[in-house]
Amino acid sequence: MKHLYLIYHVPKTGGQTIRNHLARTLERDLDFIHLGKWDREEPLSTEDVAALSPAQRDRLRSVSGHPVSRDLIPLFPSRTIREVVFLREPAARFVSHYNFNCTMRERRGEQAPLFEEFQAKMDANLMTTMLLDRLGLPNSPRGFSLLLAELAKMWMVATDDSLDVLAPHLFSALGLDPRLPLRSNVTGHSIERHISPTPQLVDEIRSEARLDVLLYEATRRFEQQTLARFGIIEKAQSRRPLLFVP
Amino acid sequence: MRIRHVIPTVGPSASAGLREAQELTLRSVRTALHCTEEGIDVEVRAVHFPDEPLDCDWVTDCPILDRSVLDITEFEVPRRLPLLFDVLAGLGDSSQYDVAVFTNADIAVQPLFYELIAELHDDGHDAASVTRRTVHPRFRGSSMARLMTADSSPHPGHDCFSMTADIVDRLETSNVALGTRWVARSLLWQLQLTAKKFRHFGDLHATLHVGDDRPWVDPQFAEYERHNAAATKELVRALVERYGTSPVERLQSIQPFLAAIATDSPVNARRADARPRPYGSPAFAGLEPRMIFSANPGRSGSAFLASLLGASPSISSGHEREPKMVGPWARRIAFEPASASYDERLIKADAVRAELAQIPSHWAYADSSHMFIKTFADVIFDEFQHERLNVVVLRRDPIDVARSMFNLDYLGPLPAAWEDWLLPPTAPESAFPLDPEDIVDQFDLIFGYLVDIENRTDRFRTLAPAVTWIDAWLEHLASRDGALQLFERLDVPTPDDLDDILADQPNRKTQRKSHLGQPVPRSLVQKRLTRFLDRHRDRPDLQLFIENNGLDGL
Numbered sequence: 001m002k003h004l005y006l007i008y009h010v011p012k013t014g015g016q017t018i019r020n021h022l023a024r025t026l027e028r029d030l031d032f033i034h035l036g037k038w039d040r041e042e043p044l045s046t047e048d049v050a051a052l053s054p055a056q057r058d059r060l061r062s063v064s065g066h067p068v069s070r071d072l073i074p075l076f077p078s079r080t081i082r083e084v085v086f087l088r089e090p091a092a093r094f095v096s097h098y099n100f101n102c103t104m105r106e107r108r109g110e111q112a113p114l115f116e117e118f119q120a121k122m123d124a125n126l127m128t129t130m131l132l133d134r135l136g137l138p139n140s141p142r143g144f145s146l147l148l149a150e151l152a153k154m155w156m157v158a159t160d161d162s163l164d165v166l167a168p169h170l171f172s173a174l175g176l177d178p179r180l181p182l183r184s185n186v187t188g189h190s191i192e193r194h195i196s197p198t199p200q201l202v203d204e205i206r207s208e209a210r211l212d213v214l215l216y217e218a219t220r221r222f223e224q225q226t227l228a229r230f231g232i233i234e235k236a237q238s239r240r241p242l243l244f245v246p
Numbered sequence: 247m248r249i250r251h252v253i254p255t256v257g258p259s260a261s262a263g264l265r266e267a268q269e270l271t272l273r274s275v276r277t278a279l280h281c282t283e284e285g286i287d288v289e290v291r292a293v294h295f296p297d298e299p300l301d302c303d304w305v306t307d308c309p310i311l312d313r314s315v316l317d318i319t320e321f322e323v324p325r326r327l328p329l330l331f332d333v334l335a336g337l338g339d340s341s342q343y344d345v346a347v348f349t350n351a352d353i354a355v356q357p358l359f360y361e362l363i364a365e366l367h368d369d370g371h372d373a374a375s376v377t378r379r380t381v382h383p384r385f386r387g388s389s390m391a392r393l394m395t396a397d398s399s400p401h402p403g404h405d406c407f408s409m410t411a412d413i414v415d416r417l418e419t420s421n422v423a424l425g426t427r428w429v430a431r432s433l434l435w436q437l438q439l440t441a442k443k444f445r446h447f448g449d450l451h452a453t454l455h456v457g458d459d460r461p462w463v464d465p466q467f468a469e470y471e472r473h474n475a476a477a478t479k480e481l482v483r484a485l486v487e488r489y490g491t492s493p494v495e496r497l498q499s500i501q502p503f504l505a506a507i508a509t510d511s512p513v514n515a516r517r518a519d520a521r522p523r524p525y526g527s528p529a530f531a532g533l534e535p536r537m538i539f540s541a542n543p544g545r546s547g548s549a550f551l552a553s554l555l556g557a558s559p560s561i562s563s564g565h566e567r568e569p570k571m572v573g574p575w576a577r578r579i580a581f582e583p584a585s586a587s588y589d590e591r592l593i594k595a596d597a598v599r600a601e602l603a604q605i606p607s608h609w610a611y612a613d614s615s616h617m618f619i620k621t622f623a624d625v626i627f628d629e630f631q632h633e634r635l636n637v638v639v640l641r642r643d644p645i646d647v648a649r650s651m652f653n654l655d656y657l658g659p660l661p662a663a664w665e666d667w668l669l670p671p672t673a674p675e676s677a678f679p680l681d682p683e684d685i686v687d688q689f690d691l692i693f694g695y696l697v698d699i700e701n702r703t704d705r706f707r708t709l710a711p712a713v714t715w716i717d718a719w720l721e722h723l724a725s726r727d728g729a730l731q732l733f734e735r736l737d738v739p740t741p742d743d744l745d746d747i748l749a750d751q752p753n754r755k756t757q758r759k760s761h762l763g764q765p766v767p768r769s770l771v772q773k774r775l776t777r778f779l780d781r782h783r784d785r786p787d788l789q790l791f792i793e794n795n796g797l798d799g800l
Contacts, residue, residue, distance in 0.1 A: 149574035152590045199490020217600045218593035
C-alpha cells in the first residue's frame with residue numbers, strides 16, 4: 001500500500017470509535033496497529049513497530065492510538081504518510097474525559113476523583129500539549145504557530161462533529177467498506193455521566209484552556225478545507241487575489 | 247439561495263411621512279429584485295394588520311398581525327405598534343427559505359442589497375446586522391437615484407438583520423414592540439448568542455433612511471420604552487437560562503437588565519440608555535469590543551506598547567498573542583503571494599474572535615505583535631469592521647532599530663530564529679525587493695526589511711482608510727505626554743500607575759545582546775544607512791521610508 005495513515009488520537013475525540021471500526025474490519029496487528037494499552041497486558045509503543053520486519057511494516061495500512069507520533073515516519077521510508085486528526089470542543093472534551101476517567105476507576109473498584117481534583121491534575125490544554133509532542137514540535141513560544149501550520153498540511157483535520165461524514169472517506173482510503181456504520185462510545189450509555197457541561201462550567205474550562213480553544217477554532221477552519229477536499233461541501237471562494245497582492 | 251425578506255408595512259392610518267418613506271423602501275426593494283442575479287431567489291413579504299392593507303401586487307401579502315402592543319399593556323397614549331416577533335412569524339415555514347431578512351418599513355435598500363446578503367452568508371456569516379446610512383434630501387426633495395448616491399452618514403443602532411432559517415427557529419420570543427427603544431436589542435443579542443459567526447456591519451452603504459428623525463426619543467414614547475424594557479428584561483431572563491450568565495453578561499448594554507433581574511426591580515431606563523463614550527464618531531459607539539494592533543518592524547518598543555496598553559483597566563493586552571503567526575506563516579508570506587496562504591491564515595481572525603468572546607464588550611483587545619503587518623493584517627481587515635480597528639504605527643529611529651537588529655544578528659549569514667519572523671528583502675514577495683547581487687552586507691538586508699515594513703504599512707493604510715491609524719514615535723510614547731495622548735486617541739481610561747509603567751521599560755533582549763557580544767557604534771550604522779539610501783535613492787518605493795522617518799538630511 002502506497003499510503004500509511006497515522007491517526008493521532010487525543011483522548012475523547014473519537015479515536016476509540018475509529019479504532020473499534022478498524023478492529024471490526026481489519027486484521028489487528030497485521031493490517032493496522034493500535035498503539036497504547038487497549039486490552040493488552042503491556043502497551044504497544046513505537047519500539048514495537050520498529051521491531052517488525054520490513055514485510056510486516058509494508059502490510060500495515062494505519063497506525064493509531066494515543067502514542068502515535070512522527071517518530072514512526074522514519075520506519076516507513078517507502079510510504080507516503082497521510083496524517084489524520086480529529087479534535088473536539090475543549091470543554092466538551094474535558095468533561096467527557098472526566099466522565100470516562102470516573103467510569104474506568106469505578107470499574108476497577110477505585111474511588112472516582114472529584115472534578116476539582118481532576119481539573120487540578122489534568123493539563124487544561126491537553127490537545128495542544130499532546131499534539132506538539134506527537135508532531136515533534138517545540139513547546140516554546142513559537143510552538144503553537146508551528147503546530148497550526150502543520151495541521152494545515154495534514155490530510156484530514158476535523159472536529160468530532162464531522163466524524164460521521166469523514167470516516168467513510170478515511171475507511172475508503174484504507175480499503176474498507178465505507179458503508180459500515182460507526183459505533184461510538186456515548187456518555188450515558190457505556191460511560192456514566194458524572195458531570196454535565198453547564199454553560200458556567202464550559203466558560204470556566206474554556207478560560208483555562210486558552211490554547212486548546214484557539215486550536216479548536218483553527219481546526220474548525222481547517223475542517224472546512226478538509227470537507228471541501230472530499231467534496232462534502234463546496235469550496236469557499238476566496239476573493240483574496242483581488243486585494244493585497246503586492 | 248432562497249432569501250425571504252419581511253417588512254412590517256403600514257397602511258392608510260400611518261403618517262404621511264412614514265407612508266412616503268415606505269414608498270421609497272418598496273421602490274428600492276423592487277429595484278434590488280431586478281438587480282439580483284439568477285440563483286438568488288428573493289421573496290418579499292409585507293406583514294401588516296388586516297385593516298391596514300398595502301397596495302402592492304409584487305410582494306407576498308401577509309395580513310397576519312392580529313394583535314398589537316395595545317393588547318399586551320395599557321398606555322395613556324395609544325399607539326398601535328406591532329410586536330417584533332409577530333412580524334418575524336410572517337417568515338413562515340423555515341424549510342422554505344435559507345436566509346431571513348428583516349427591515350423596517352422606512353429602510354430603503356441599495357440595488358445590490360440581496361447580492362450582498364447572499365455574499366455575507368456565503369462568507370459564513372450566519373447572522374448579521376447591517377446598519378443603515380442616513381441621507382438628507384435636498385431642500386426641494388430628491389429623486390431615489392439622488393438619495394441612493396447622496397453623501398450619507400453612519401447611524402448608531404440596528405435596523406436590518408439577516409439570519410439563517412435555523413437561527414430563526416431558535417429565537418426566543420418576547421413582547422417587544424416595533425418603533426421604540428430596545429426592540430432591536432432583543433433580536434441582536436440573540437443573534438450574537440446563537441450565530442457561529444455574527445457580524446455587525448455598521449458602515450456599509452447597503453441600506454439607507456431619509457433624515458435622522460429618531461421618533462423614539464419623543465417623551466410621549468416613554469411608556470412604550472418602559473414596556474419594551476420590561477419585555478426585554480423577561481427575554482434576558484430566558485437567555486440567561488438558556489445560555490448561562492457568562493455569555494449573556496458579555497453582551498453590550500445588557501448590564502442594566504441583568505441588574506434588574508438580580509434585584510427584582512424595574513430596568514433603570516436611564517442607566518440602560520447610557521452608551522459608552524463615543525469613539526471617533528458617535529455612530530461607532532456600538533461597535534465594541536474594539537481591537538488595537540501595531541504596525542512595526544520589531545525592535546521598536548512593541549513589548550513596551552503592550553505593557554502600556556495592558557495597564558489600562560479596559561484593555562486586554564498582549565505582546566505577540568497566540569497564534570503568533572511566525573515560522574512557516576512568515577515564510578509563506580515572504581515566498582508566496584499572500585493569496586496562497588490567505589485561507590489558512592484566517593485562523594488568526596478566528597483566534598481573535600474567540601478571544602473577543604472572552605472579554606467584556608466595552609473592553610478593547612490589543613496585540614502589539616510586529617507580525618501583524620506581515621502575516622495577518624489582511625485577514626483582520628477582511629474579517630472585522632474597520633471602525634473597530636486601531637493600528638498604532640510604532641516608529642523608532644531606524645538607526646537605533648538597525649543597530650539593535652545587527653547586535654542581535656538578525657538577518658545575519660547564519661540560520662537562526664529570526665527566520666521565523668523577519669521577511670528578507672531578497673524574498674520574492676518583499677515590499678522592497680532587493681536583488682541578492684546588490685546585497686553588500688547585513689545592513690542592506692536590515693534596511694531593506696525596514697523599508698518593506700514601511701511600504702507594507704502604507705499599502706494597508708491606503709486600502710483600509712476607515713481603520714484608525716495612530717502614528718507614534720517610541721521616544722514620545724515613553725513620555726507622560728505621549729502616553730496620555732495615545733490613551734486619549736484610543737479613547738480608553740488612562741492607567742492609575744502610568745508613571746510607574748513609564749519608569750519601568752525593560753529591554754528584554756539586553757541579555758542576549760551581551761551574549762552575542764558584537765556591539766556596533768551608532769555612527770557606523772548611520773554611515774551604512776546613508777550609503778544604503780544613496781544607492782537606492784532613485785527608487786520610488788524608498789521615498790515613504792525617507793519621508794516618514796525624517797531621513798531627508800542623510
